[in-house]
Amino acid sequence: MINKDRILNLFLDLVKIDSPSLKEKNVSKYLCSLMKEKGYEVTQDSAGDACDGNTGNVFVRIPGTGGNPIGFSAHMDCVYPCCGVVPVIKDDIVYSSGDTVLGGDDKAGLAMMIEAVQHLKEENIPHPDIYLMFSICEESGMHGAKNMDLTLFPVKEVVVLDSGGAVGTIVIEAPAKAGIDITFIGKSAHAGIAPESGISAIQMAAEAISYMKLLRIDKKTTANLGRIEGGGATNIVTDKVSLSAEIRSTNDQTLQELIDHMKKCCADATVKFGGDYNFEYEISYPALHVDKNSPLLARIEQSCKNIGLEPKQVSTGGGSDSNILYGKGYSALTLGIGMSKVHTLEEFIEIKSLTSCAELVTEIMKS
Incomplete structure (x- = not known):
């Protein structure tokens, strides 16, 4: 079962770490330390050098029990004003104090991936090799994905946790x-x-x-x-x-x-x-087009149904790391993770969205 307190505390810790685009080093160090403590293989590339950032993308490998490897991605940077975030919880919803964005875009995605992996481990659930990418500079032009070291992300299918919309939303087209x-x-x-x-x-x-x-x-x-x-x-x-x-x-x-x-x-x-x-x-x-016969799309839709969610395919007018990954040859799509009013001082996310999306990610990760 997804641990509500653990994922919430991780999310709150993450949003309190300043990480504007090109300056993600502190959150990167936090995540590297966290995943190494859990015993996983952690590496970083030099993508930051290509865009004058202070750190690179972080890659984490979770060894599996069999099956084709799968990747998950979320970005570490946030839009301004994102420094000095003070999260406030009211009626099971997390807001900022009103002086900054919350940073759920995309630290909610980071927390969901990490909690899902932890849940798999605790319950001894079989799964293929899983690769996580914590990318830099998505908000300032997707420079992390553009300059990533492909050898550190040896998968064919990637799920990007970085869209608004209710949990169960699947972005199949982006410009x-x-x-x-x-x-x-x-x-x-x-x-x-x-x-x-x-x-x-x-x-x-x-x-x-x-x-x-x-x-x-x-x-x-x-x-x-x-x-x-x-x-x-x-x-x-x-x-x-x-x-x-x-x-x-x-x-x-x-x-x-x-x-x-x-x-x-x-x-x-x-x-x-x-x-x-x-x-x-x-x-x-480039534009993102997910084929209607995509095995990854079918897998995600079935995973939604397995946990009682109704999958909903949508098009969006915004771009994300999915566009870049798709252009590099990955089968990639983006999930709605429940974040709302992103890029504004009114940004918020329901705690229920954190737990239900982590549950969905867990289901997708299974063999």
Whole structure:
């Protein structure tokens, strides 16, 4: 039986450890020490070196009794403000004190995996080799998963514990994301004496934006401008404006078409006003598509039913380490773990979600 007090205390200990992206060393040390004390093989990679972080991903191997190995993953970092978390329990729900996020995203996932492994051991339940990955820098661009040492995670199937939604929720589709940086280059001039000799980068940007397809494009595609910077004194025609944008879609063709559309809007604006522009983009992560005949999906759905949960397949507009792992060739999907209002000061998780998801993870881990 899942030990409610143990998983709760572990979760509370974890959220009290500061671990913003790139600075997960303290929680990493805690987890390494904990898992070594339990007698497991613990290793770390050098993923942090690739993104200027202060630690790498942590990998734990739990020897099994037979069957194909399986992997589980959750990330150690949290979004700001996440330092000095003071967890508060009210009516069997864990909140932060209101000054920070709680950090259930994704320390709840870490606690669930560890409790499930402990339960298997206590009850002598047969299971295959199990590999746990505690990843870094998920929130800041999934740099831990992108730079992971694949030799330390020798599995074909990975369950990622990192989504909202009730326990039993299974994310089977998630979009690819393109990050875009645009710079408009005009010509400065005195705005009161000779404005006609200048080229306004602000005017070019406004023209381009006015023709861009933005926000909800279709059911599975979004586009957004997140930042615009430029300008200074009102008596100077602005010669440089920078924009940052993103496009997300589960359809690769639609994603590329929107990138091309956004670029054309920029080109047309510069032709109209006589300036120039620079347009750069990067595919931050690939789309995730779980095949309906996936053995891992079937295994998880059956595990849900075995413990009285109704499995629910969903699509999401957000990315996670699952996208990166899928792109690296793993069969990966993400579970809803009951965390709510993540990335806000109102974040919370029910204690019941901690225990019921740990029970589900235990069921998935079994041979």
